[in-house]
Structures are given as structure tokens and as C-alpha cells.
Amino acid sequence: MVLNIKQKSIFNLQSIHQSVSVRFNYEIFFTTNLFDLKNPTLAQVITADGEKKPKKVVAIIDAGLLQYWPDLPQQLAAYTKFYAEILALAVEPMIVPGGEAAKNDRTLPQQIHKLIEAAGLCRHSYLLAIGGGAVLDLVGYAAATAHRGIRLIRIPTTVLAQNDSGIGVKNGINAFGKKNFLGTFAPPYAVINDLNFLTTLSDRDWRSGIAEAVKVALIKDARFFDFIHSSSAALVSRDIEAMQQLIYRCAQLHLEHIANSGDPFEMGSSRPLDFGHWAAHRLEHLTNYNLRHGEAVAIGIALDSTYSFLLGLLDWLEWQRILNTLLALGFTLYVPELAEQYLQLEHPRCLFRGLIEFREHLGGELTLTLLENIGQGIEVHEVDLSLYRQAISLLHDVENRLTLLIES
Amino acid sequence: MVLNIKQKSIFNLQSIHQSVSVRFNYEIFFTTNLFDLKNPTLAQVITADGEKKPKKVVAIIDAGLLQYWPDLPQQLAAYTKFYAEILALAVEPMIVPGGEAAKNDRTLPQQIHKLIEAAGLCRHSYLLAIGGGAVLDLVGYAAATAHRGIRLIRIPTTVLAQNDSGIGVKNGINAFGKKNFLGTFAPPYAVINDLNFLTTLSDRDWRSGIAEAVKVALIKDARFFDFIHSSSAALVSRDIEAMQQLIYRCAQLHLEHIANSGDPFEMGSSRPLDFGHWAAHRLEHLTNYNLRHGEAVAIGIALDSTYSFLLGLLDWLEWQRILNTLLALGFTLYVPELAEQYLQLEHPRCLFRGLIEFREHLGGELTLTLLENIGQGIEVHEVDLSLYRQAISLLHDVENRLTLLIES
Ligand SMILES: NC(=O)c1ccc[n+]([C@@H]2O[C@H](COP(=O)([O-])OP(=O)(O)OC[C@H]3O[C@@H](n4cnc5c(N)ncnc54)[C@H](O)[C@@H]3O)[C@@H](O)[C@H]2O)c1
Ligand SMILES: NC(=O)c1ccc[n+]([C@@H]2O[C@H](COP(=O)([O-])OP(=O)(O)OC[C@H]3O[C@@H](n4cnc5c(N)ncnc54)[C@H](O)[C@@H]3O)[C@@H](O)[C@H]2O)c1
Ligand SMILES: [Zn+2]
Ligand SMILES: [Zn+2]
Numbered sequence: 001m002v003l004n005i006k007q008k009s010i011f012n013l014q015s016i017h018q019s020v021s022v023r024f025n026y027e028i029f030f031t032t033n034l035f036d037l038k039n040p041t042l043a044q045v046i047t048a049d050g051e052k053k054p055k056k057v058v059a060i061i062d063a064g065l066l067q068y069w070p071d072l073p074q075q076l077a078a079y080t081k082f083y084a085e086i087l088a089l090a091v092e093p094m095i096v097p098g099g100e101a102a103k104n105d106r107t108l109p110q111q112i113h114k115l116i117e118a119a120g121l122c123r124h125s126y127l128l129a130i131g132g133g134a135v136l137d138l139v140g141y142a143a144a145t146a147h148r149g150i151r152l153i154r155i156p157t158t159v160l161a162q163n164d165s166g167i168g169v170k171n172g173i174n175a176f177g178k179k180n181f182l183g184t185f186a187p188p189y190a191v192i193n194d195l196n197f198l199t200t201l202s203d204r205d206w207r208s209g210i211a212e213a214v215k216v217a218l219i220k221d222a223r224f225f226d227f228i229h230s231s232s233a234a235l236v237s238r239d240i241e242a243m244q245q246l247i248y249r250c251a252q253l254h255l256e257h258i259a260n261s262g263d264p265f266e267m268g269s270s271r272p273l274d275f276g277h278w279a280a281h282r283l284e285h286l287t288n289y290n291l292r293h294g295e296a297v298a299i300g301i302a303l304d305s306t307y308s309f310l311l312g313l314l315d316w317l318e319w320q321r322i323l324n325t326l327l328a329l330g331f332t333l334y335v336p337e338l339a340e341q342y343l344q345l346e347h348p349r350c351l352f353r354g355l356i357e358f359r360e361h362l363g364g365e366l367t368l369t370l371l372e373n374i375g376q377g378i379e380v381h382e383v384d385l386s387l388y389r390q391a392i393s394l395l396h397d398v399e400n401r402l403t404l405l406i407e408s
Numbered sequence: 409m410v411l412n413i414k415q416k417s418i419f420n421l422q423s424i425h426q427s428v429s430v431r432f433n434y435e436i437f438f439t440t441n442l443f444d445l446k447n448p449t450l451a452q453v454i455t456a457d458g459e460k461k462p463k464k465v466v467a468i469i470d471a472g473l474l475q476y477w478p479d480l481p482q483q484l485a486a487y488t489k490f491y492a493e494i495l496a497l498a499v500e501p502m503i504v505p506g507g508e509a510a511k512n513d514r515t516l517p518q519q520i521h522k523l524i525e526a527a528g529l530c531r532h533s534y535l536l537a538i539g540g541g542a543v544l545d546l547v548g549y550a551a552a553t554a555h556r557g558i559r560l561i562r563i564p565t566t567v568l569a570q571n572d573s574g575i576g577v578k579n580g581i582n583a584f585g586k587k588n589f590l591g592t593f594a595p596p597y598a599v600i601n602d603l604n605f606l607t608t609l610s611d612r613d614w615r616s617g618i619a620e621a622v623k624v625a626l627i628k629d630a631r632f633f634d635f636i637h638s639s640s641a642a643l644v645s646r647d648i649e650a651m652q653q654l655i656y657r658c659a660q661l662h663l664e665h666i667a668n669s670g671d672p673f674e675m676g677s678s679r680p681l682d683f684g685h686w687a688a689h690r691l692e693h694l695t696n697y698n699l700r701h702g703e704a705v706a707i708g709i710a711l712d713s714t715y716s717f718l719l720g721l722l723d724w725l726e727w728q729r730i731l732n733t734l735l736a737l738g739f740t741l742y743v744p745e746l747a748e749q750y751l752q753l754e755h756p757r758c759l760f761r762g763l764i765e766f767r768e769h770l771g772g773e774l775t776l777t778l779l780e781n782i783g784q785g786i787e788v789h790e791v792d793l794s795l796y797r798q799a800i801s802l803l804h805d806v807e808n809r810l811t812l813l814i815e816s
Contacts (some may be wrong), residue, residue: 003632003635003653003656003657011439011440011444011447011449012437012438012439012449013438013439013652013656014438015435015436015437015438016436016659016660016663017433017434017435017436018432018434018435018436018575018595018663018666018667019431019432019433019667020431020432020433020577020595020666020667020672021429021430021431021432021667021672022429022430022431022432022593022673023427023428023429023430024426024427024428024429024430025425025427025428026425026426027423027425027426028423028424028425028426029420029423030420030421030422030423031419031420031421032419033419036419041419041420046558051772051773052772052773113583113584113589113590114584117583117586117589120768122767122768122772123674123772124677133597141553143550144592144593145553145590145591146589146590147589147591148578148580148588148591148593148673148674149592149673157633162747167426169428170554170556175521175524175525176521176522178525180556181521181525181554181555182553182554183519183553183555183556184552184553184557184592184594185430185556185557186592187426187428192662224411227411241489245411245422248411248421249411251424252424254662255424256566258426258428258496259426259427259429259432264428264429264430265430265556265557266531266556267531269532309649312675314523360528360530364459364460364530364531364532365459365460400665400738403793
């Protein structure tokens with residue numbers, strides 16, 4: 001008996017083509033008072049899996065958040081006690097450092113793995129990650145790699161995490177001095193955004209996340225940009241309603257992009273959502289992470305918008321409006337790391353090395369998103385460094401009020 | 409200006425449903441003399457990405473393979489020199505221990521990450537993993553987690569890796585004494601099976617991989633089972649043609665299952681390809697990995713087939729044929745770890761604890777595949793341990809020729 005297999009060449013049999021399609025579904029909830037016993041959101045998320053209850057849950061909490069919400073562990077305990085038929089805390093919550101420290105300590109993923117093992121979590125158990133984008137990135141990485149993926153419920157507690165980092169499909173930690181060198185693509189099981197958490201953010205973190213909304217508005221939705229522009233005073237005065245609207249729409253645009261881009265796991269080289277980010281990542285590094293991600297993104301947006309204007313892609317009035325809006329939101333558009341003496345590629349602190357790192361991280365051909373109009377991005381594959389130097393010098397002058405912008 | 413967002417309840421806005429679909433395409437090649445300069449397979453795989461050349465490549469080689477193929481690094485160097493316009497070795501190949509040792513050393517993924525970083529690999533560069541299933545699992549894990557996924561070309565060099573582990577979508581390493589505790593789902597970029605490598609396998613490794621073919625034939629393809637049955641003598645005498653046929657069809661069935669199961673990343677609890685595997689994993693552990701994976705799978709198949717027979721699912725004649733075929737292939741169907749004194753759940757070395765671990769690793773409800781017919785699996789969610797004890801005692805008698813099987 002012989003099976004029927006085709007010979008193709010002297011070396012090869014007929015190859016087999018494999019095509020695997022995977023669908024991930026998850027829900028992003030917008031709530032307040034998440035752990036109020038009368039708020040069923042979390043319990044419902046877990047109920048909906050249709051599996052035998054109660055489910056094991058392990059919570060990991062951002063230490064920086066805990067400082068402002070010291071009752072969180074007790075509230076969580078009371079909540080799980082109230083919904084004991086649905087979910088059970090397998091162990092005490094683990095507290096991890098907040099901010100970039102969460103992503104810089106290589107032992108943290110291992111500690112989380114150990115906890116997962118000790119608690120006997122399986123692929124159908126739940127990890128609750130409560131905190132800023134950095135903590136969510138860390139816990140996401142640990143969750144994705146234990147048992148090839150423990151279900152992760154993200155509870156983002158910063159603006160940036162609620163409207164961008166916490167709702168997407170990526171995680172990561174830093175290694176070898178490189179941002180997100182380690183990480184995976186791993187959609188969450190669910191995301192629960194609780195607006196209340198935002199009330200305790202520092203002004204810097206409150207503002208920082210707004211940069212991502214400006215970014216996505218600029219490349220995707222002119223109307224949303226108008227909203228941000230006209231709400232800038234409200235946002236600056238910490239109007240929670242305005243913030244809720246901003247987060248919702250920003251999340252929606254990010255989610256639509258991920259679902260419809262055709263490349264959610266970024267196998268190609270195109271990354272429109274990274275508008276303004278090549279410079280941002282580099283500036284975060286150059287400032288030793290003294291700049292918040294969103295603060296760096298605001299500068300990156302200003303820079304790439306200015307470059308788009310100088311290239312003749314974006315018209316003057318729109319360019320002015322963009323810078324004006326960023327300034328009205330309270331962003332700084334220039335930092336000393338952009339000073340002229342650094343702007344030669346040979347200089348180890350040169351901003352433009354960020355272009356190389358950006359290409360290396362994405363892989364393939366260099367692909368930058370610029371602006372044609374407010375609401376309309378365009379991709380380019382080449383850069384003119386002397387024009388970029390000019391753009392930086394313009395930003396310097398704007399920031400120092402040497403160039404005045406028109407009111408719009 | 410206000411955006412239009414719906415309030416759903418006192419706590420919640422309208423949630424956003426996200427649905428992300430990701431498609432992975434890869435090709436499995438069947439070749440011989442992979443690094444013969446006249447064999448273009450590897451160069452073609454890399455050419456086909458349509459990106460700027462030459463591409464950076466880093467190779468990682470199984471030390472146990474290298475022992476038998478000491479010229480491999482030189483051949484690879486000559487090959488890349490010949491195809492220098494297409495691919496370039498970024499650094500010298502890294503040699504890693506072969507076999508389970510590759511998956512037990514937690515520093516190895518970090519060493520590979522370091523190499524990736526030092527070589528400046530990006531997401532569009534290539535990692536070549538050359539070796540047995542264990543080395544592929546290790547390298548796959550490291551590749552999947554660097555830059556959120558470096559392209560991985562797997563070059564499996566054992567029967568098991570060519571027909572099962574190397575062609576699928578999983579990777580993993582061991583941690584906390586648990587098999588594959590860490591890992592991800594990450595399809596390869598391509599797989600190149602070179603038949604020649606198999607000629608240097610030990611008889612045990614040659615045979616071991618055949619167990620996976622028996623497994624998939626039993627649950628999916630009665631005709632393929634007939635082929636294995638009628639080829640058992642040829643396979644035992646190391647007929648390479650028969651092996652090629654076996655590997656090709658086995659790979660095809662595994663790939664079809666992964667593509668068409670509807671759950672390639674195993675988010676549910678069903679795992680038909682793990683027929684016979686709950687006992688296999690446990691026996692590997694109990695024997696300190698003295699049993700090869702395939703050897704343990706053969707016992708697991710014998711056990712679950714016998715249990716299926718005792719349950720009244722599988723008829724007597726088919727049961728006899730299965731055991732006969734396994735014996736004809738040279739598999740042992742019983743090991744001392746199955747002895748009666750261990751078969752109480754309280755005993756730390758009890759086989760049945762494997763059922764608990766199996767459920768924990770898969771998550772959710774216990775789901776075992778049994779056999780209704782040769783070529784036809786069936787899922788059950790309950791087990792009768794006393795019937796399993798009876799099945800084990802039958803295997804003991806068969807192995808010791810206390811029970812004779814009919815010739816078929
Ligand atoms: N995965 C992705 O797709 C993605 C996308 C963008 C950014 N990121 C990552 O997100 C991280 C930045 O996240 P971030 O902006 O949320 O900041 P963050 O996580 O660094 O948190 C900032 C600070 O706020 C504290 N904090 C958190 N919640 C608080 C609250 N409610 N009240 C008071 N303090 C609180 C934290 O402890 C921390 O000290 C970066 O590491 C960035 O790389 C990831
Ligand atoms: N990822 C998956 O989907 C999946 C599926 C099944 C099994 N696995 C894993 O695969 C591993 C077993 O793989 P395996 O059976 O290939 O064995 P192996 O990788 O353990 O290799 C067995 C031995 O053969 C040596 N070797 C490799 N190629 C050789 C060659 N051509 N000639 C001579 N010696 C050679 C190795 O150095 C090793 O000593 C296990 O860790 C198992 O968990 C993974
Ligand atoms: Zn960002
Ligand atoms: Zn197997």
C-alpha cells in the first residue's frame with residue numbers, strides 16, 4: 001500500500017500550504033465604581049464564559065495606584081465574597097511597582113509565573129491586572145506566556161491605558177535597555193475601564209493620555225480633533241465628562257483600526273497608530289523616562305506635523321491648529337534633548353537614531369505616518385533629515401514664543 | 409460639542425465589542441539535502457518575502473544533531489555565502505543542548521534573546537531553528553517573545569518534529585517542574601523537513617515519532633492506519649521511503665486539524681490531537697523523561713484504546729489491531745510506573761494525577777478523546793478509574809504475553 005504524494009522536483013515533494021485563522025473577541029466596558037457590590041460588570045464578564053463556577057481569579061495591582069486607593073484590596077475581597085458563586089480569589093493580590101519600573105525588572109514576569117503556578121491557574125482562569133499601562137504590559141506578558149495564555153482581564157487606571165495601551169492586543173517589557181524588547185501579541189479576555197480611577201491621577205498623567213487621542217484624531221477623524229480642540233479648556237480643568245467622551249472615542253478609533261487594518265499583529269511594516277511615535281520612543285529614552293509616554297508623543301506629533309507642513313503635505317492653517325491645540329492642552333513641544341548639537345547621526349544622543357530603532361522594532365522597510373490633512377494620515381518611506389532639523393528649530397521657537405501661532 | 413455615546417445603565421456606557429481576526433500562512437516543505445548549493449528551498453523561502461535583501465539570519469542548532477552532522481555549520485556558511493544576495497548569517501550559529509535539556513534551562517531563552525539583540529534582528533529577520541522538537545520548542549518560544557515575534561524557520565530533524573511538533577503552532581519550555589508551563593501560540597514562518605537528517609536518529613527516536621502518526625490515524629484516518637499497519641515491518645527496518653510517506657500524511661492530518669478545528673489556539677477545552685496524551689505526559693514525568701515522548705504516547709494510545717474497548721466504545725477486533733500494530737512497530741505497552749501499588753489517587757506517583765494536570769493545562773472541563781472506531785475519535789468528560797485500572801492490568805498482561813493478541 002502506498003499513499004498518494006506528489007514529487008515536485010529532485011529535492012522536493014509537493015509542499016503543504018497551511019493557513020490558520022484565529023479570531024479573538026473581547027469587550028471593552030466603560031463603568032464607574034467597578035467594585036461597588038451593585039456593579040455587576042466584572043461578575044458578568046466571568047459568568048459569560050459559560051463554564052463551571054466559581055472561577056479562580058488572581059489580581060495584580062499597581063503600587064502607584066494603591067497609594068491613592070488603599071482600600072482596593074478590601075473592596076476586591078468584599079466583591080469576590082459577594083459574588084462567591086462566580087469568582088474566587090485564589091491568593092492575595094500581588095502588588096507590583098507602578099510605572100516603567102514594572103517593565104524594567106526582569107524578575108517580575110517570573111514572580112507572576114510563580115504566582116500563577118502556586119495558585120494553580122489554568123488557561124480558563126482569570127488574571128486581573130489593575131493599573132497603568134506599564135503594569136498592564138507586564139502582567140499581559142506574564143499572562144500570555146503561562147500555559148500559553150491565561151485569560152487576562154485588564155482594568156486600566158490611567159487615561160493612556162483606558163484609551164490606548166490597555167485596549168489593544170500588545171504587551172511587553174523592556175530588556176537590554178530597549179523598550180518592549182520582549183513581548184507578545186495577545187488580546188485580553190476583556191477590558192473594564194472605570195472612570196473613577198482617573199480622578200487621582202497627577203496632572204501630568206491626566207494630560208499625557210490625551211496625546212494619544214490627538215494622535216488618532218489627526219490620522220483618522222477630523223471631527224474628533226474638533227472635539228478635542230474645543231474641549232481643551234474643559235480637559236485642562238479636569239472635567240471628567242469631557243474626559244469620558246475623549247476616552248470613549250479614542251478607544252473606539254484604536255479598536256476599529258486594530259480590527260480593520262488587516263494586520264492586527266503587525267506582520268507588515270505599516271503602523272499608522274504610531275504616528276509621532278518614532279521620536280516619542282527616542283525622547284523617552286533620551287530623557288531617561290522623565291518624559292511620560294504621552295508627553296513624548298505630544299512632541300512627536302508636533303514634530304511630525306511640522307515636518308509634514310515643511311514637506312508641503314499639510315497646509316499652514318491646519319499645522320497652526322495642531323500646535324495650538326497641543327499648547328492649549330498644556331503640552332510642552334520642545335525639550336533640551338532636541339538641541340542642535342545632538343542632531344548629527346554620529347552623536348550617540350542623536351534623536352534621529354530613533355528612526356533606525358523604530359525600523360528595527362517594526363522590521364522591514366522604514367514606514368512613517370505623516371499628515372496630509374487633519375484627520376488624514378499618509379505613509380512615507382524616506383526622510384529628509386535637514387528638513388527635520390528645520391522642523392525642530394521651528395518647535396524650539398514656538399515653545400519659546402519666538403514664533404507666535406495664530407488663534408484658531 | 410459633544411460626541412454621541414450611549415449610556416447603558418447607571419454604571420455603564422455602551423460597551424464596545426472588539427473582534428480581531430488574524431491569519432497566519434506558512435508552507436511546509438519536504439526536501440532532502442537542504443544545504444546542497446543546488447537546493448534552492450531555503451533561499452526561495454526568504455526570497456518570497458518580497459523585501460529588501462540580503463536578509464539577516466541567525467541559526468540555532470541542536471547539539472545532539474551536530475554530533476552526527478558535524479559539518480552542518482560549514483554547510484550553512486557555504487550555503488549562505490552562495491546565496492549571499494538573499495541571506496546573510498548575522499552571527500555564528502548558536503549551539504544549544506538537544507533533547508529535554510533544551511527546555512529545562514531557564515537561561516536559554518535569555519541567551520537567545522541576547523543573541524537576537526546583539527545581531528540586531530528585527531521582526532522581519534529570520535531565526536533558523538535546526539533540531540529536534542525540544543530545540544524547536546525552545547527557539548520558538550524565544551523567537552515569539554523577542555520584538556513580539558521574529559520570523560522563525562523551523563528545520564525539524566526528528567520524526568516527531570517533522571510530522572507533529574515542528575509543523576504546528578505551539579512552542580514552550582518547562583518551568584516549576586511542569587512540561588511546557590511557559591510558551592505561546594506562534595505559527596512559524598516556514599517549515600523545511602529534510603528527510604536525510606532522519607538517517608542518523610537512534611532507533612528509539614526513529615520509532616518514537618511514529619507514535620504520533622498512529623495517534624492521528626486512529627482519530628482521523630482509518631486508511632492511514634492501514635498504511636501504518638501494513639508498513640510496520642518496513643518502518644522497523646528503517647525504510648526511508650515508508651517513513652517519508654508516514655511523515656507526509658501525518659503532517660497533513662495534523663495541519664488540517666489545526667486549520668479546520670475552529671480553535672487553533674486552543675481557547676476551548678477540546679484537544680483531539682492529544683489522544684493518548686494525558687497518560688503520556690504523566691509517564692514522561694514519572695519516568696524522569698527516560699521515556700521518549702512518542703514512547704509514552706504509544707503507551708497512552710494503548711491505554712486509551714483499551715479503555716475505549718472496555719467502555720464498549722471500540723470493538724474487540726479493532727482494539728486487538730491497534731495493540732498489534734503498536735507491538736509490531738516495536739513499542740512497549742507497559743512500564744513499571746503503571747504498577748498497581750501506584751494506582752490510588754493519594755499516591756504521589758499515581759498515574760491518574762495526570763488527568764488533573766491535563767485538565768489544568770488545557771483549562772476548563774476535563775475533555776478526553778477516546779475511540780469509537782479506528783479512524784474515529786469521540787470526546788468524553790468523565791472517567792471511570794476502576795475501568796482504567798482494568799485497562800492497565802490488560803496492558804500488563806499483553807506486554808508480558810500473558811494475553812495473546814490475534815494476528816490481523
Ligand atoms: N501595549 C500597548 O499597546 C501600549 C501602547 C502604548 C503605551 N504602552 C505602554 O504604557 C506605559 C505607559 O502607561 P501609562 O501612561 O498608563 O503610565 P504608567 O503605567 O507608567 O503609570 C504612570 C503612573 O501612574 C500611577 N497610577 C496608575 N493609575 C493611577 C491612578 N488611577 N491614580 C494615580 N496614579 C496612578 C502608576 O503607578 C505610575 O506611577 C508605557 O510603558 C508604554 O510603553 C503600551
Ligand atoms: N510544540 C508542539 O506542538 C509539540 C508537540 C509534541 C511534542 N513537542 C515536544 O517535542 C519534544 C520532543 O521532540 P523530539 O521527539 O523531536 O525529541 P528531542 O528534541 O528531545 O530530540 C531527541 C534527541 O535526538 C537528538 N537529535 C535530533 N535530531 C537528530 C538527528 N537527526 N540525528 C540524531 N540525533 C538527533 C537530539 O539532540 C536529542 O538528543 C518534547 O519536548 C515535546 O514536548 C512539542
Ligand atoms: Zn503611544
Ligand atoms: Zn505528542
